[in-house]
Amino acid sequence: MNLKRYAILPLGFQANGITAGIKKSGKADLALFYSELPALTSCRFTTNKILAAPVQFDKLRLKKNKSFRAIIANSGNANCFTGEAGLKDCLKSAQILSQCLGVSKDEILVASTGIIGKRLPIEKIVKAVPELVSGLSLKGIDKAEAAIRTTDTFAKKVSVRFAIDKKTVTICGVAKGAGMIAPDMATLLAFIFTDAKIAQKAMDKALTKAVDDSFNSITVDGCMSTNDSVMLLANKACGNSLIKDGADFNLFRKALSIVCLELAKMIVRDAEGASKFIEINVGGAKSAKDAKKAAFSIANSALFKTAMFASSKNILGRIAASVGASGADLEEKNLKIRYTPLHKKDVIINVSIGKGKSNAVIFTSDLTYKYVKINAAYN
C-alpha cells in the first residue's frame, strides 16, 4: 500500500477552488469536487440536533439517491441556524451548479463551514459558480482543499494506492478541521474520492469503521459541530471487478481507514493553538464504551489539557480525576497510569483500568493561550 501526504485525484475526478467573497479576508472560500461518472456515495454526518442546512439538505437527497456527480462546499459561513431560508440557499446553489455542469440537481451534495446563524451570501455563490466550473481540473484538488479551510494552518491531504485485479485503485481524501473537533465529528469536513468499483453495503461498512476509528476518535475542545460531514464517492473508473467482501474488501477497508486516520491525526496536529499531539490509550475497560468514555473524559478535561501544555508534573492527578469522573466502571486500586516524557511534542498516555479487556485509542491536543486567542478573535 502506497501512502502519500498529497492529493492524487482518482481517475474521472476533477476539482477547483476559488474566492467567491464569502470570507472577508479574500481567501479562497468556494470548492467544487466533480466526478465525470456517476459516483456511488456514502456519508456520515454530525449527530448534533441543530443540523446545518447543508446537512439537512444532503440527508434528504441521500434518502432518494445514492449516486452523485458533485459536491459544492464553502467556508466562511456555516449556513446553520438559518431555518427554511438556509435550505432554499442550498437548493439554489445546487440548481445553478446543475445547470453549469449539465447534471441533475439531485446529483449534487452541498457542505458549509464557518460562522453559525447568518444567511449564506447566495448571490455571491451563484455569481461564482460558472468560474468554479470552468476551472475544473485534475490538479484543482489543491485549490479545492485550500477553499474549505477556516482556521486551518496547513493542508490536510492523503492519497493511498493499491492493486486489485492488477488495476491500480486510488483513494484520495482532503479535510478541514482546526477547532470544534469532538466525537461525532465536530466542524470537520472530509471529502474522499476513489475510482474503485464497490458495492454500496461494503462501502457503507468500510466508511463506518474508518470514521469510528479516526474522526470519531479525536477531540480538540469537546465541542460538537452542526456541520460535520464525511463524504465518500466511488466512481468505478479504474475498472476493477466489484468489491463486495473477502480479501478485496479488507484491502479497501484498510486503505480507507488509513486515509481517514491520517486526515484525523493531521486535524489534531493542526488543532487551534495546539503545541502537543497526545495519544491516549485506555485498556482493561469493562466495555468498549467504558474505554472510550474514560479516554474522552481525559482528553476533554480543560485541567488535563492545560497541564499538558505546561508539561506539569500534576498530570497524574488530572488523569486520575478525569478517569474517575468519566462514569466508567473502575476502582482506584486497579488504576494504572503511565506516560512518555511530557516535555516532548508527541506524548503517549497509557491508562489501564483493570476491569476487563476492552480498549480505546483517541487523539487530542493541549489547551494553550493561543486556543483562547484564536477563538476569542473568531468573529
Add this chain to the structure above:
Amino acid sequence: MNLKRYAILPLGFQANGITAGIKKSGKADLALFYSELPALTSCRFTTNKILAAPVQFDKLRLKKNKSFRAIIANSGNANCFTGEAGLKDCLKSAQILSQCLGVSKDEILVASTGIIGKRLPIEKIVKAVPELVSGLSLKGIDKAEAAIRTTDTFAKKVSVRFAIDKKTVTICGVAKGAGMIAPDMATLLAFIFTDAKIAQKAMDKALTKAVDDSFNSITVDGCMSTNDSVMLLANKACGNSLIKDGADFNLFRKALSIVCLELAKMIVRDAEGASKFIEINVGGAKSAKDAKKAAFSIANSALFKTAMFASSKNILGRIAASVGASGADLEEKNLKIRYTPLHKKDVIINVSIGKGKSNAVIFTSDLTYKYVKINAAYN
C-alpha cells in the same frame, strides 16, 4: 432574613487556621472548625469514582455516626490517589486532633484540597495540631477560611440570621473554589454551621435541595474533583424547638439555600482567570434533566466560553451548537436564544427550547488567557 457577606459563627462554634507548611508558599494551609456541643451532621460529596482519602474516610465515619465535634481541613495537598496510606494519614490526623480536643476520634471529619497523587505530609500536620487547637476562637473563622484556599483570590463567607420561637438562628458558611468546578461539586469545599436544633431528616432534605440549586448548578471548566465536600453541622446551641417540617422547616431551608447559593456564586465570580459572570437560563425543556443538560452543555463549551471572553457576536452560533449537542430533545424551529449586552461583566443568557415546561438556571464564567496561565503554572 438578615444576610451578611462575612462570617458570624453560630453559638457554640470556634475555628482557627494556621500555616503547617503543606503549601510551599508559606500561606495558611490547615483549618479547624470545632463545636463545643455534639453537632448533628449532613454531608454531600463528589460522585467522582476516584475518591480522595478524606472523602472515603468521612463516608465510613458517617455510616456509623451522625454527630460530630470537629472538621480538620488542609489545602495544598488533596490526599487523593494515595491508596491505603492516604486513609492511614486521615486516621492519624483524626487521632492527634481527638487527643488535643478531648473528643472521640469518631467525632472528627477531615477534608483536603490541592495536588493529587502525593502523600500528605502528615508529620507536619501532627506537629501543627496543638497550636491549631490552642488558637481556637469565635473570630478564628476568618483564619480558617483563609487556610482552605488554593487559587482563590478572595474570601467566600456568608452568614444568615432569622428568628424561630423568638430565638435567633444563625447559619454561617465558608467555601473554597476557584478551578475544577463542575456539576457534582468540583474542587469545592464548603463548611456550614448552624446553632439551630433540627431533625436529621429535615437537615438532609434541606441540604440536598440547597446543594442541587447552588454547588451543583455551577461550572467553571467542567472538571469534576475527587475531593468535593459540603458539610453542614447543627449543634442546637440557640435553643429553638426542634425544626421538623412546616413553616420553620421552610424558613430554615430557604436560609440554607441562600447561604449555599451565595457561596456558589462567589466561587463562579472567583473562577480561575474569569472576566465574566454568566447566568444561563434554559426554559421550555421537556424535563428538568433536559434543561440542566442543555444549560451545562452551553456552560461547558470551550467555544462558548472563549466567545464570551471576547464578547463575540458569534455567540449565537456557539449557543445553538452546544444546545444541539447536549442530547436534550429539541428542534431548531422552536429554539429561541436571547442575551443581555455581552460587553458587560454580568451577562444573562436565556434559551427557550419550546418542548415543555421544565427549566434550569446555572452559573458559569468565561475562558480566558488567565485560566490557561493559572492552570499551566499549577505545579
